[in-house]
Amino acid sequence: MKLLLALLLLPVSLSVSAAMPEVDRYVEAKMADHLIPGLALVVIREGKVVHRRGFGELGTAQPIIIGSLSKAFTATAVMTLVEAGKIDLDAPMQRYLPASTFDDPGMAGVTVRQLLNQTSGLPADAPRADGHDASLAAHVAALRGVRLVSTPGTQHLYSSPNYQLLGRIVEVVSGESFGDYVQRRVLDPLQMTSSSTKGAGNAAPGHNLWWGWAGPSTYRWEPGRLPTASIVASADDLSRFVLWQLGGEPRILSDESRALLHRGVGKSEYFSYAMGWREGTTAGVPSLWHGGAVPSYRGAVVMIPQSRSGVIVLTNMSTMFADHTREIAAGVVASMEQGPRPEGFRPxxxxxxxxxxxxxxxxxxxxxxxxxxxxxxxxxxxxxxxxxxxxxxxxxxxxxxxxxxxxxxxxxxxxxxxxxxxxxxxxxxxxxxxxxxxxxxxxxxxxx
Structure with a gap:
């Protein structure tokens, strides 16, 4: 009886997985090209998981630190508070951070929406607090002397501190830690049981490349960077998040708020930044996508809203020289859409x-x-x-x-x-x- 109940609780969409030998061969070839020790792949078609496979050291149920893929969870958390009437997207962020003072008077005009769309004018190299164990509040305090490099709302500039500020707003408004709020309002409703905002103790071992050899990593999980880089999740759990983003249940947000998350505003050369997602194309197909990278882990998620499809690629290796997960995800999308795979990437x-x-x-x-x-x-x-x-x-x-x-x-x-x-x-x-x-x-x- 308990087994039957557990099976019923699993999302039906995760129970189907068809063989995709051409995709698997492509992934294996790219792993060899890019010296990847472990990779997890999930493919979604028409609102259902149709293929899931772990390669090498990494399985689809094994979590990693997902880097900037965390931003989509932060944006979702903010929108839950917007729907609750506790945050106004067009209010100055300092309405919610009254204790925060910034030397640049222009910071007073930065709105919550501009933080979400990465159009605040904050520089990408804005300072962070020292130490792996620095708190989110300490990271925000480290921004006191920062100077805006553009007028708020006029230019897209990808800067992770935007999402650090958003995470702190969530804490102040909700009265909970950012990690607790995301766990309660996003991860738990989606049954993301292998995901964590408390630590990376269950994460698969990560790797740096040492002269081409997948060796040990010196990176440690950073609790104060949860809103922008430190959420821990598996490919299977991310598939639940993606299925919800594509219109699935449960009702964490209204359809209108979910659509707002996906609407590109911050214009860049090849995409428009929405809220935790980039709106553009992947392998020539209109898509929403984002990558995530920290030392020793890297991931990419692509969503195709028109067909309610998606691709999730996670690896337990990262490098400063290439975004191999974005390349592989684009190649899988090309296979799904029967189009040409991206070329020109140096192995x-x-x-x-x-x-x-x-x-x-x-x-x-x-x-x-x-x-x-x-x-x-x-x-x-x-x-x-x-x-x-x-x-x-x-x-x-x-x-x-x-x-x-x-x-x-x-x-x-x-x-x-x-x-x-x-x-x-x-x-x-x-x-x-x-x-x-x-x-x-x-x-x-x-x-x-």
Whole structure:
């Protein structure tokens, strides 16, 4: 009896899965091209799951940290409060964040709708609070000194802090933590039982690529970034969310509010940003889509509202060099719609072959320089050794993060192999410079 009841509670749409050998072969080929250790795929047609399969290390029931796919859940949570009359989309956000003060007076005019549509003018590199365990309130407080780069409402600029602010608004208005509210109002009604806003303890192991090898990841789950990056979900659970987005039950929002989530407003070159979704085309087909990436995990979701279809692709690997999940999802959509698959993507195995060769060359030059410093006295004048061999590399290490707006932590988490290679090469260069100075000093003393 209990088994029968459990089966009845499962969405009927998840019980059907047809073989799609051509799609599976395509996915397997792309996994080999992009060095992907594990991938979960779900295909939806006409409001039903027609194919679901795990490849390699990742199954469709295994959750990962879904990155910016979290934004669609944040937008949904905000709209539930709009329908409850607790949030006005066109009210200034500071109506709901009275304790928040910003140095830029333009921030006072940013509305909730502009945050959702990513047209607030907040820069993409707006600061975050330090530490993996920083709270959502701390991340919002870190925005105090931020300066808008465009007039609110005039330009789309994708900036994750928009959704951090939205998450904090949810907390203030609802009186609950963001995670608790999303769990109660979105995840639980959709029976997303393997999803979590409390931690990533049940997530599949994630990977960084170390010179082309799927190795361990240094990334840790960040609780304060739930609204923009840290929700944990499986492909099966995301299929329930997508089915609801495509018009399914339960009634979390009215049809009008659900349609508003999908209406593109923030105009970009190839799409319009809606609310947690991009409205544009995928493989030439009108679609709503979004990607999500954190170090060691990556995902993509495509929805085709006209046919109530969709594709979900999750992987337990991420890299700074390519969006492999978006490419694979587009290829699956092309197969579904019998159109040409996207081309022009360079396989990551080729990219990482170059990374490996470049790393070996860089370390080889560094070792060669150290050996020469140990064997040959004299050489450059003292000031040149200090300026070019010692201070210049150290200055580059200090200045580079400021130029590229990336922290040392982000570099280590996103590209540990390159970061380690450069660090070792610089260290060897500094040691060589010190030996040059010591040998030169000894040589000068010997001459006198």
């Amino acid at each position: 990551l195995r080729q990219v990482y072959a170059l990374v490996a060769v470049g790393s070996l060359l860089l370390l080889g030059f560094a070792v060669h320089g150290l050996v020469r410093a140990l064997r040959q006295p004299g050489g450059k004048e003292k000031w040149k050794i200090i300026a070019f061999d010692l201070l210049l590399p150290l200055a580059a290490i200090v200045v580079a993060p400021r130029i590229f707006h990336v922290s040392y932590r982000a570099m280590w988490e996103g590209a540990p192999d390159i970061t380690l290679t450069v660090a070792v090469a610089v260290l060897l260069g500094v040691v060589a410079a010190v030996f040059k100075l010591v040998r030169r000093q000894d040589t000068v003393i010997g001459r006198t």
